[in-house]
Amino acid sequence: MALLRYAVRRLLFMIATILALSIVCFGIIQLPPGDFLTAKMAEMAATGDAVNVDAVERLRAQYGLDRPFIVQYWLWVSGVVVGDFGFSFELTKTVREVIGDRLGISLAVEFLAIVVLWAIALPVGIYSAVRQYSIGDVAATIFGFIGLAIPNFLLALLLMYISFVAFGATITGLFSDEYMNARWSFGRLVDFFSHVWAPVLVIATAGSAQVIRILRANLLDELSRPYVDTARAKGMAEWRLIMRYPVRVAMNPLVSTIGWLLPTIISSSIVTGIVLNLPTLSPILLRSLLSQDMHLAGALILLMGVLTLLGTLLSDLLLAWIDPRIRMA
Numbered sequence: 001m002a003l004l005r006y007a008v009r010r011l012l013f014m015i016a017t018i019l020a021l022s023i024v025c026f027g028i029i030q031l032p033p034g035d036f037l038t039a040k041m042a043e044m045a046a047t048g049d050a051v052n053v054d055a056v057e058r059l060r061a062q063y064g065l066d067r068p069f070i071v072q073y074w075l076w077v078s079g080v081v082v083g084d085f086g087f088s089f090e091l092t093k094t095v096r097e098v099i100g101d102r103l104g105i106s107l108a109v110e111f112l113a114i115v116v117l118w119a120i121a122l123p124v125g126i127y128s129a130v131r132q133y134s135i136g137d138v139a140a141t142i143f144g145f146i147g148l149a150i151p152n153f154l155l156a157l158l159l160m161y162i163s164f165v166a167f168g169a170t171i172t173g174l175f176s177d178e179y180m181n182a183r184w185s186f187g188r189l190v191d192f193f194s195h196v197w198a199p200v201l202v203i204a205t206a207g208s209a210q211v212i213r214i215l216r217a218n219l220l221d222e223l224s225r226p227y228v229d230t231a232r233a234k235g236m237a238e239w240r241l242i243m244r245y246p247v248r249v250a251m252n253p254l255v256s257t258i259g260w261l262l263p264t265i266i267s268s269s270i271v272t273g274i275v276l277n278l279p280t281l282s283p284i285l286l287r288s289l290l291s292q293d294m295h296l297a298g299a300l301i302l303l304m305g306v307l308t309l310l311g312t313l314l315s316d317l318l319l320a321w322i323d324p325r326i327r328m329a
Contacts, residue, residue, distance in 0.1 A: 007317060014309050021305040022080070026073045028301065029294045038292075063087065063295075076298065086295025090288065095299045098284065105174060106280040109196060113203040114261060121208040125215030126247060132220065140212055147209025153271040156202045160276070163198070171198040172277040202272050211254060218253060222246035248322055255318050262311035263304040 060066045063086075064075045076086060085095035128140040163171045173180075174195045179188045222228070223246050231241045273282040281300065288297040 006320075007313065010313050010316070014313070017309060018302075018306060021309075022077050022302055023073065025298050025301045025305065026076060027069075029292075029298045030069060030072075032292055076295070080299070080302070085299040088288070088293055088296040090291045090293040090296065091284075095296050098296060099281065099299065099303070102279055102281045102284060105278075106282070108192075109174075109199055109203070109278070109280060110261075112196060112200045113207070116200055117204040117207045117211065120204065121211035121215065124208075125212040126219060126242070128212065129216045129219035129223065130242060137216075140216070144209040144213045147205045148213075150205075151271075152202050152206055153275050155205060156198070156272050156275045159198050159202065171195060174199075174279060199272060199276050199278055202276070214253060215250060218250035219246055222250050251322065252319060255322065256315050258311055258315035258318065260308070260311065262307035262314075 057066075064072050067075075079086060083096065085099070087093075088095050088098050091098055124140050124143075128137045131137055160171055163169050174192055175188070176191050176195075179191045182188055223242075225246070228241065228246055231245060232238070236244075270282040270286050272278075273280050274286070284296070285300045287293070288300065
């Protein structure tokens with residue numbers, strides 16, 4: 001019951017936080033001078049195209065871009081509450097359609113990347129700490145430094161080069177041409193997995209290297225604690241002892257980072273998404289910011305903030321569950 005009361009209290013505080021966050025998000029996207037229509041007019045004038053000023057002013061009045069900040073904010077946030085995130089001028093679609101078209105793919109890629117990240121990092125980090133200074137530990141350390149040193153976009157370019165030179169295949173995108181707009185089927189699913197391994201490997205590499213280093217350091221600290229010697233003296237099996245006590249405690253700092261995993265569905269590896277031509281939300285976020293597509297940029301930034309709050313709540317609840325020393329105030 002204490003955990004449930006804590007979760008309800010946190011959810012109530014989140015509502016007020018989201019309201020403040022929406023004001024900040026809308027203020028940020030309003031900071032650059034002008035708007036999308038102003039930028040579009042300047043672009044058309046630079047290329048010598050005719051600019052219909054009357055049509056532009058009608059659009060500005062239609063979407064409230066000529067009104068004061070507080071009025072524009074109210075029109076935007078009142079629509080967000082009922083699921084209307086506005087209109088994307090750049091993509092000529094509603095923001096809801098743009099996010100809906102790419103959110104599922106973004107979720108799938110990020111989920112697979114997280115699974116691969118933890119599947120690699122946990123066993124390697126535990127082994128590296130338990131077998132300190134062994135060949136495996138040295139190899140894990142080298143992998144960690146390489147993973148942290150190589151930028152994601154460079155690794156993506158290397159994979160593209162090796163795949164094309166060695167196998168004559170391209171790994172850009174997430175689907176072959178024949179499955180690009182097809183309905184989901186077993187063949188499309190197989191085609192998806194034949195492409196998704198590249199972005200998943202690129203995104204997971206740097207993250208797993210970092211998790212390995214953190215887990216190794218935390219676990220080495222816990223293995224020297226007196227409670228480990230006491231459990232060992234009582235005859236507990238070594239691997240059962242390690243997994244039951246020190247690993248559980250060493251996971252605390254890693255669990256606390258779960259709050260940052262959810263917003264990466266939108267923001268992670270923007271450059272990687274562009275290099276590999278991924279139909280995810282990351283390139284769309286960059287594109288909307290560059291073109292001052294205010295409704296789309298504001299919706300994506302707000303969604304990132306909400307996901308961060310939900311992720312932080314989830315990490316706090318998991319910490320309270322795995323570590324009985326943590327109590328809810």
